[in-house]
Amino acid sequence: xxxxxxxxxxxxxxxxxxxxLSVAVGVxxxxxxxxxxxxxxxxxxxxxxxxxxxxxxxxxxxxxxxxMGMTAFLAVFLAxxxxxxxxxxxxxxxxxxxALLRLTGGSRGxxxxxxxxxxxxxxxxxxxLGVPFGVIAKYAQTWLLVEIGLLxxxxxxxxxxxxxxxxxxxxxxxxxxxxxxxxxxxxxIRPLEALRETGEAARAMTASRWLFGLSxxxxxxxxxxWAQGANLIGAMMAALxxxxxxxxxxxxLSPLVVPFMAWLFxxxxxxxxxxxxxxxxxxxxxxxxxxxxxxLIVLVxxxxxxAGxxxxxxxxxxxxxxxxxxxxxxxxxxxxxxxxxxxxxxxAVASRQNTVDIAITVEKTQxxxxxxxxxxxxxxxxxxxxxxRTHTLPPSAGSLDALTGNTVFTGPARHADxxxxxxxxxxxxxxQPLELTVVGGLPETLExxxxxxxxxxxxxxxxxAGAPTETVVQxxxxxxxxxxxxxxxxxxFGQVRTVSGWAITRAENAQDGNVEIxxxxxxxxxxxxxxxxxxxxxxxxxxxxxxxxxxxVTGLTRPQxxxxxxxxxxxxxxxxxxxxxxxxxxxxxxxxxxxxxxxGATVVAVPWTLIMVVAIGSVGIVxxxxxxxxxxxxxxxxxxxxxTKE
Amino acid sequence: MSWNxxxxxxxxxxxxxxxxxxxxxQQVTRFYGSKNTGVAAxxxxxxxxxxxxxxxxxxxxxxxxxxxxxxxxxxxxxxxGRVLLAGRDITTAPDGVxxxxxxxxxxxxxxxxxxxxxxxxxxxxxxxxxLAGVRVSKSEVRQVLxxxxxxxxxxxxxxxxxxxxxxxxxxxxxxxxxxxxxxxDEPTGALDSNSAKMVLELLRxxxxxxxxxxxxxxxxxxxxxxxxxxxFLADGRIVDRVDMPTIRDVAERLTRLEx
Numbered sequence: 025x026x027x028x029x030x031x032x033x034x035x036x037x038x039x040x041x042x043x044x045l046s047v048a049v050g051v052x053x054x055x056x057x058x059x060x061x062x063x064x065x066x067x068x069x070x071x072x073x074x075x076x077x078x079x080x081x082x083x084x085x086x087x088x089x090x091x092m093g094m095t096a097f098l099a100v101f102l103a104x105x106x107x108x109x110x111x112x113x114x115x116x117x118x119x120x121x122x123a124l125l126r127l128t129g130g131s132r133g134x135x136x137x138x139x140x141x142x143x144x145x146x147x148x149x150x151x152x153l154g155v156p157f158g159v160i161a162k163y164a165q166t167w168l169l170v171e172i173g174l175l176x177x178x179x180x181x182x183x184x185x186x187x188x189x190x191x192x193x194x195x196x197x198x199x200x201x202x203x204x205x206x207x208x209x210x211x212x213i214r215p216l217e218a219l220r221e222t223g224e225a226a227r228a229m230t231a232s233r234w235l236f237g238l239s240x241x242x243x244x245x246x247x248x249x250w251a252q253g254a255n256l257i258g259a260m261m262a263a264l265x266x267x268x269x270x271x272x273x274x275x276x277l278s279p280l281v282v283p284f285m286a287w288l289f290x291x292x293x294x295x296x297x298x299x300x301x302x303x304x305x306x307x308x309x310x311x312x313x314x315x316x317x318x319x320l321i322v323l324v325x326x327x328x329x330x331a332g333x334x335x336x337x338x339x340x341x342x343x344x345x346x347x348x349x350x351x352x353x354x355x356x357x358x359x360x361x362x363x364x365x366x367x368x369x370x371x372a373v374a375s376r377q378n379t380v381d382i383a384i385t386v387e388k389t390q391x392x393x394x395x396x397x398x399x400x401x402x403x404x405x406x407x408x409x410x411x412x413r414t415h416t417l418p419p420s421a422g423s424l425d426a427l428t429g430n431t432v433f434t435g436p437a438r439h440a441d442x443x444x445x446x447x448x449x450x451x452x453x454x455x456q457p458l459e460l461t462v463v464g465g466l467p468e469t470l471e472x473x474x475x476x477x478x479x480x481x482x483x484x485x486x487x488x489a490g491a492p493t494e495t496v497v498q499x500x501x502x503x504x505x506x507x508x509x510x511x512x513x514x515x516x517f518g519q520v521r522t523v524s525g526w527a528i529t530r531a532e533n534a535q536d537g538n539v540e541i542x543x544x545x546x547x548x549x550x551x552x553x554x555x556x557x558x559x560x561x562x563x564x565x566x567x568x569x570x571x572x573x574x575x576x577v578t579g580l581t582r583p584q585x586x587x588x589x590x591x592x593x594x595x596x597x598x599x600x601x602x603x604x605x606x607x608x609x610x611x612x613x614x615x616x617x618x619x620x621x622x623x624g625a626t627v628v629a630v631p632w633t634l635i636m637v638v639a640i641g642s643v644g645i646v647x648x649x650x651x652x653x654x655x656x657x658x659x660x661x662x663x664x665x666x667x668t669k670e
Numbered sequence: 671m672s673w674n675x676x677x678x679x680x681x682x683x684x685x686x687x688x689x690x691x692x693x694x695x696q697q698v699t700r701f702y703g704s705k706n707t708g709v710a711a712x713x714x715x716x717x718x719x720x721x722x723x724x725x726x727x728x729x730x731x732x733x734x735x736x737x738x739x740x741x742x743x744x745x746x747x748x749x750x751g752r753v754l755l756a757g758r759d760i761t762t763a764p765d766g767v768x769x770x771x772x773x774x775x776x777x778x779x780x781x782x783x784x785x786x787x788x789x790x791x792x793x794x795x796x797x798x799x800x801l802a803g804v805r806v807s808k809s810e811v812r813q814v815l816x817x818x819x820x821x822x823x824x825x826x827x828x829x830x831x832x833x834x835x836x837x838x839x840x841x842x843x844x845x846x847x848x849x850x851x852x853x854x855d856e857p858t859g860a861l862d863s864n865s866a867k868m869v870l871e872l873l874r875x876x877x878x879x880x881x882x883x884x885x886x887x888x889x890x891x892x893x894x895x896x897x898x899x900x901x902f903l904a905d906g907r908i909v910d911r912v913d914m915p916t917i918r919d920v921a922e923r924l925t926r927l928e929x
Contacts, residue, residue, distance in 0.1 A: 034788065124784055127745075128843070129773035129798045132765060215772070216745045 038566045039114045040146060042559040046110045047150025047195050049552050050103025052157030055191035056548075057096035059158075060165050063181035064089040070176050076381060079400040081176050088174040091544050094264070095165070098326065098549050100194070101268055105322055106556040108202030109275065111143060113315040113560060115206040117567045122210050123217035132211040139207040140200060147199030151192040158191065161548055168547060172540035205232065228279035228310040237276030244270040248610050252617030256470060259618030260333060263611045267329035270607030274325070275318035278603060279310045282317075285599045293591075298584060301575070302591040312564045316593070317600035319556035320642055324604025326553070327546050327638060328631060329611035334538035335629030336612060340619040341470040342531025343627050346524055348417040348469070351375070352505040353497040354526040355512055356519040359405075359488040362495045368515055370508035373498040375410035378491040379403070380483060383452040384432070384460070384476055386443060402437055402475030405488045411477070414496040421445055422464015430458060430482050434465035436473030451478075454487055470622060471534065496523075557600075557642065558649050561593060565653030572654065573662035586654040593650030597643045605635070690757030692851045692883035693719040693742045698751035700737050700906075711737040712748070713906035719899075721756075721850070722881035724873070726894040728920065729903035730928045735887040736855060738903065742885060743776055743853045744768045756850040773802040777844030781856035783836040785828040791815060791839045792824040795846055806846065814842045818872060834865020841872060845882075852876070854886040858893055870896050891920035902927060 033040050067085035069078050115122075122135060130138075162181055169175040209230065244266055251262040286306040293299050306313055351373070355365060365374040380403055388395045408427035419433070422445045427433050432451075434443050443449070443462055451458040460478065480488055497512070499505045509520045521529070572585050580588070616628040700712040711734045719725040727735050740746035741753060744760045752761045756775050760768065778784070785794045792811045799806040815824050818838035828836050837857060844852055854873070858866035874896050876882040886897065894900045895917040902910035904927050912919050 121786065124786055125801075126769070127772065127778060127784065128786075129769060129801045131769040131801075134801060214745075216740060 038562055039117060042563050043107070043110050043114055043143075043146050043199075044150045044153065046107045046556060046559065047103075047147055047199050048153035048157055049555060050099070050107055050198065051151050051154025051191045051195035052161045053099035053548055053552060054096065054103060054194055055154065055158035055187055056161035056165050057092055057099045058187040058191065059162050059181045059184060060169070061089060061092035061096055062184065062187065063179070064092055064175070068179075070178065074381075075383065075398075075400040079398075083401070084174045084176070087541075088169050091169070091174065091541055092165070095545050095549065097264075098545060099552075102322065102549055102552055103194070104198050104202070105272065105275075106319060106552065107198045108205075109315060109318050110556065110559060110563075111146075111199065111202040112206035112209075113563060115139060115203065115210050116311055116315070117563060119210070119213060119217065123213045123215055126213060126215035135211050135213075136207045139203050139210060143199045143203035144196065147196035150199065151195035154191065154195055155188055158188070164548060165544065168544045172537075172544065174541075174544075228282075228314060233276050233279070237273055240269050240273035240276065244273055244607070244610060248614045248617075251614030253621060254618050255468075256337065256618055256622055259615050260337070262618075263329060263333040263615050266611040266614050267326050267607060270329075270610050271322040271325040271604070274321045274603040274607055275314070278314040278317050278321065278599065281599060281603060282310045282313045283307050285595065285602075289595050289598075298588045299591060301580075302588045302595065305588070305592050306595055309564075312567075313592075313596045313599065316557070316560045316564050316596045316646075317603065319553050319560060320597060320600030320646070321604045321607070323550060323553035323557065324601055324638055324642070325607035325611075327542075327550055328605060328608035328635060330546065331538075331542055331631040331634050332608055332612045332629060333615045334542060335535060335631055336615045336619060336627060337470060338531050338534035338538055339629045340623060340625075340627040341534055342527040343625060344470050344623045345530055346527035347623065347625075348415055349496055349523050349527075350416050351414045351496045351498040351523055353499065353509055353512070354521050354523060355495045355497060355517050356521075357493055357495065357517055359491045359493045361517065362493045364515065365495050365497065365512065365517075368508070368511055370500050370503040370511060371497055372500040372503075373410055373413050375406065375414040375496045375498075376480070376493055377411070377495065378405040378480065378488040378493045380405045380478070380487050380491045382454070382478075382483070382487060385450045385452075386438075386441065388441070399438075399475050402435060402473075404435070404474045404477050405480040405483055405491070406477050407480055408433075408477075414498055417466055417469070419464045420467040422462075424464070426463040427477065427479050428481065429479065430460050431463045431479060432460035433463060433477040435475050435477055436466050436469040436471075437475045439465060439468040453483055456484075458482070470619075471530070554642075554645065557646060561646055561649040562653050565589065565650055566657055568654075569657045569660070572658050573660075576658065576662035582655070582658050585658055586651055589654035590647050590651045594643055594647050597646035601639055601642060690721065691718045691754070692721045692723070692756060693717070693725075693885055694752075694754040695738070695742060696752040696754070698738075698741060698748045698753060700734075700741055700746065701749040710749075710906050712741065714751070715903075715906070715908055716751075717901060717908060719851075719883065719885055721883050722877070723899065724877045724882075724884040724886065724897040726897035726900045726915075727885070727887045727903060728889065728891075728894050728900055728924055730924075731889075733903040733927075734906040735889075735903055737906075739853055739855055739885065739887050743778070743851075744771060773798055774847055775850045777847065777849035777852040779837065779840050779844050779852065779854040779857045781859035783828065783833075783840045783860075785836055785839055785843070787828050790825045790827055791820060791831065791842075794828070794839055795843045798843060798847055802847070804847075811846065814846050815839070818842045819868070832865065834861050834868060837861060837865065837869050838872065841869065845876070851883045851885060854884060856888055857886065858888070858890065866890075866893070889924075891917050891924060894920045 064085050067082055069081050073081065125135060166179060166181055170177060170179055247262045247266050247269065251259045254262060286303050289306070290303045359376065359378040362376040365371055382403055384399045384403060386397050386399065388397065408424045412424040420439065424433065432449060443465065445462050445464055447462045449460050449462060451460050499508045505522065512520050575585050576582065612628050612630065616626050620626045695715055695717045698712055698715045699710055701708050701710050703709060715738065727738055729735050737746065741748050744753070744755060744763065748761060752759060755771065760771065786797065789797060792815060795814060796806050796811045812821065812824055815821055818841055820835060820838055823831060823835060831839065858869055861869060870893060873884060877884060888894050895915050897915065898913065900912045900915045900920055901908055902923055909927065910923055912923065
């Protein structure tokens with residue numbers, strides 16, 4: 025039996041190379057993500073940094089760990105999805121061979137054993153190749169994380185044997201699991217199918233495809249509905265879930281859409297014989313079309329879904345920031361300079377917010393152990409009255425009126441830490457100990473926000489005088505904000521912005537960070553999915569040698585055959601794109617609902633540029649790949665393929 | 671050792687117990703499609719092919735020839751009636767039994783040779799035995815190939831062989847397990863006249879020298895005339911039958927049926 029596998033491998037290596045590569049790259053990604061994830065859990069802060077910089081590095085590590093956790097999750101999902109769809113596609117493509125095996129006396133058990141042992145072998149080879157690939161992937165991920173500033177220069181993720189073993193075992197396991205259902209299906213192939221010239225077209229929509237497709241679709245819809253009432257972290261997780269579940273649902277149900285798309289395609293594209301043939305091929309090869317579209321659906325829904333989610337959150341954060349400030353202008357300066365702002369003509373209120381370099385210690389009891397955490401960043405010195413007049417975000421506990429003397433207010437960033445009013449926090453103000461009583465707190469916001477608000481009067485002047493300061497300015501009634509802005513600029517202030525301009529900049533900065541994070545998340549994973557797209561196009565093309573030969577002896581020229589294949593592949597790519605966009609749209613619907621609940625306005629950012637890039641890129645790649653494949657497989661003289669039946 | 675010597679040297683494993691016909695169909699109906707719009711490809715067909723004889727099945731296209739062959743070989747399930755193969759009722763036999771029979775009791779030769787494209791000629795020949803877990807020596811395989819005149823083509827792949835050579839490999843593959851019944855579906859349909867002649871001669875020799883039972887579907891009167899009996903089908907029913915036919919007998923009847 026293995027002899028047959030081995031000779032099939034020599035004969036139709038594209039089928040097996042595709043499967044091996046899908047395992048190898050999957051193992052590489054999982055292994056690299058795990059290694060980097062584990063290394064980020066043990067932050068090593070470079071020596072000689074200020075406390076604030078150290079804090080920033082630590083925060084970066086936490087951020088990197090979150091990103092890598094998501095990357096690892098995506099890598100596992102993609103590996104499972106791509107390997108199983110590649111393997112089941114290769115089994116479907118060998119249907120006639122397998123029927124022949126049954127005809128010559130192969131039992132169902134032997135067929136299953138053959139496919140499972142084949143996939144075990146492919147899994148082992150793929151995993152073995154995946155380990156060195158993983159080293160490259162690890163460097164690529166580390167480089168990306170350092171490049172976007174989440175991790176400090178010189179960060180390395182040490183080699184750990186267990187991660188390699190886990191990824192390798194997962195690779196073999198995924199290969200076996202991937203082929204398992206396909207082998208059950210293959211065992212049902214009747215020997216008679218070998219006698220049919222074209223092979224009995226396997227039903228594209230099997231019972232299990234219906235069952236799983238509808239279940240995943242139902243889960244996706246449930247998550248969209250649930251996200252409407254969820255908080256933002258929940259909505260983000262739901263968005264990821266919607267992308268993943270929706271992509272699986274759409275790939276499973278895509279055979280239902282193919283005939284419809286073929287029909288639509290026939291209407292949109294003016295009829296020519298070639299287009300008609302491509303359209304008929306699309307309809308006839310539903311299983312093949314669906315298998316080619318699958319990885320594209322996943323790629324598009326993940327990429328656009330995540331980009332849309334991050335983009336919407338950033339835009340919503342900007343919108344929320346704008347809404348939470350009841351003022352006209354934002355001026356950036358030092359604390360000392362900002363003291364002059366209230367005196368400028370037309371300024372009604374100037375809420376100076378100095379980012380001060382002090383430390384606040386929070387003790388937390390967890391599992392009967394006292395955990396001490398020092399905060400150095402996000403500590404803002406304010407005048408409570410001015411702050412209250414210019415900010416609309418109502419406190420979740422206490423009142424800003426009480427923020428006088430040695431007190432402290434928790435900011436949105438610390439909301440989740442549940443530091444209740446009445447507690448006393450130790451502070452280190454330029455070496456002087458200070459005790460601050462918590463008098464209230466602000467609720468969570470879309471943006472992380474500040475950690476603590478401290479009354480400026482409680483701090484010595486030298487602490488805030490040189491601190492970077494943002495002053496939120498309310499213009500006096502009857503005054504034109506533009507005039508006031510001009511006066512402030514004339515008074516020597518460099519950076520004066522309108523509140524909406526300031527909010528937009530914040531959203532843009534957040535969006536820049538998002539793009540970087542998305543690059544880490546989807547960079548390698550996207551390449552993996554793209555590889556799977558190319559893979560399925562190549563497999564689908566090479567398996568059609570005889571069909572192409574028949575077209576040629578029917579009267580088509582070689583370029584016409586290639587063109588038909590390209591038209592067909594393009595249509596399949598469009599199907600994948602559209603279905604992927606539907607999933608991404610569902611993700612946006614979810615996040616839109618959650619944002620509406622959080623800030624009272626629906627803010628959704630549709631990543632149009634990315635959609636265009638992905639659309640042009642994926643259609644282009646699919647078209648080029650299918651063109652190249654079709655011209656390679658039509659090299660042989662058609663008559664030699666048509667007459668020899670084997 | 672020649673082909674015939676090879677076959678007579680060993681015992682015939684798949685032979686039916688003496689006295690049983692090689693194949694027997696009792697009032698077999700095979701219905702396709704739904705009740706209202708379906709068609710009966712076989713309609714109450716009864717047929718008995720004695721062991722050691724060669725039966726040819728003829729008829730116009732769509733008369734049910736291939737369906738009859740598929741049902742007789744257990745590749746297709748009958749809607750009504752019984753099918754006995756080498757004395758064994760296979761009408762409702764489970765897949766395992768049918769698989770076992772494909773290994774030991776039945777051999778197939780088809781118009782499209784159905785060789786496994788990735789295996790060489792000798793690997794193709796040895797393959798069914800390997801599936802059955804029976805060890806066949808290389809020399810045995812080579813002998814069988816020599817018996818069909820392909821001693822020098824053992825390590826060629828199907829695509830490197832001519833149609834006639836491929837069909838002879840298929841016959842060698844079918845015969846290595848010494849089956850009780852050889853089913854052939856248009857075995858010369860895709861061959862040129864010389865190759866067809868050679869294949870027919872092979873089949874005739876097998877019947878004559880070792881008493882091989884053959885059930886064959888063909889539309890070629892010259893091929894059918896080589897059989898002991900020709901059975902004519904039309905619209906799923908047996909309409910005629912000739913023993914010891916001549917080409918003219920067969921051609922005349924066929925023309926009448928097709929007109």
